[in-house]
Amino acid sequence: MRRRVTSIVVVAFLPGISVHAWCAPFPLTVFVVRHAEKTCMPADDPGLSDAGKLRAKSLAALLGDAGISAIYTSEVARTQLTVKPLADRLHLEVNRQFPAAKQQELAQAILRRLDRAVLVAGHSNTVPELIRALGGSSVPPIQDAWEFDNLYVVTIYGPGKASTVRLHYGEPSIPLPATLAIGGARIMRIKLATSGGFAALPGLAMEAEVDLSGNSARVTQREGGGYARDLPVQEAQEVRRMIDPARFFELPEELRSLNESGPRSGRTSTADQRQYDITIRLDDGREHTVKVSEMMTSDLERLSPGLGKFLEWTKEEFDKIKNYKVQQR
The missing domain is CATH 3.40.50.1240 (Phosphoglycerate mutase-like)
Known part of the structure; x- marks a missing residue:
């Protein structure tokens, strides 16, 4: 305290x-x-x-x-x-x-x-x-x-x-990173896509978009998938807190795990893991995409605090989309 x-x-x-x-x-x-x-x-x-x-x-x-x-x-x-x-x-x-x-x-x-x-x-x-x-x-x-x-x-x-x-008193209140974007520009949309691993099989790749342009937030499945979810205010604020746009735009376009596996490590190779493309679009039109593997939560958290949590949130959201698609069959 x-x-x-x-x-x-x-x-x-x-x-x-x-x-x-x-x-x-x-x-x-x-x-x-x-x-x-x-x-x-x-x-x-x-x-x-x-x-x-x-x-x-x-x-x-x-x-x-x-x-x-x-x-x-x-x-x-x-x-x-x-x-x-x-x-x-x-x-x-x-x-x-x-x-x-x-x-x-x-x-x-x-x-x-x-x-x-x-x-x-x-x-x-x-x-x-x-x-x-x-x-x-x-x-x-x-x-x-x-x-x-x-x-x-x-x-x-x-x-x-x-x-x-x-x-x-209590936990410190932290400004929303979306208000701290580069040159006054703010996050408007986040585009998400899966590839690699099982997602490489036909019909399993997914794309979604998170609209943060207003006070609320909405997730929709791209390519007319039909899935849409309005985020509660608290969840929308938490998502905004997870991403520091200034740090995100400094990351390379593809990140490889600091503990990336090889034949000696006994860990699953990157090629077998699901990949996530995370694209941040600012209100001034700038975009930046970073490709990460599904096992990089802790690495991302070290590179940009909150980004690892966002990856976990992204996985959960794609699980919701997958369940929705199953129910619609």
Whole structure:
């Protein structure tokens, strides 16, 4: 767990809050987090993904002995599930009376109570707003697609005196590699094809395409095969994280295993293995294709972290396509 302090700012005024409205003892500590990683279903009120559930447990472990006596969330499930492990541990009822649109009212309610430490779980757009309403400093925008590990600590020492500290908790949030492509260009499509090994037999070669041009992602079988699958949001984000386009474009067009077998090794020769052609197309039109064998997962992971996992994902996707073709016969 990281506890790196990135900013501390003391401000002089708490706008919109009368001194006479203060009841809180000083110092008052307000822990503010964004909800943890979410799923895509149900679409109108998603819960937490497996990564989000782990983050919620990390939050409970971190703040279990922080003296928190009140917990606030917005009206939606993902904020409530983020604080549930801590609320259960402390036997606290979660206050859900302040929806996301009422951050000023929430700040006033916190300052009128007698709590010494409270926790608030909000959203990427409401967390900065609440911090300002409490008198804290302005914080950088929170990236909606991937930034979940911030823990803001707003300490209020009295009317007109407050500090804001940003820490991090749980697994580090990592920017999507698709946003770090070469020269600002981003991954639009990934073309996949099999060859060699059993795939060389008639009818067993397969091609597919992953469309990453929008916020969602879709896999389709090429050449009119009929297979199509919309990736859940979480899976689409994971696929994007697996490929660093800058590193991928530096790889040679054909990779041979660092442990490539020969007659002496007793391992299956490359000619007997299924081959995968992975083609990355950027939104500026550039393409790069790399041919790898099915046994190269660990080698790829060393060359470009995440690419080995993408190869395993590709194998599983082609298995889905193969099963689909069998069912259509």
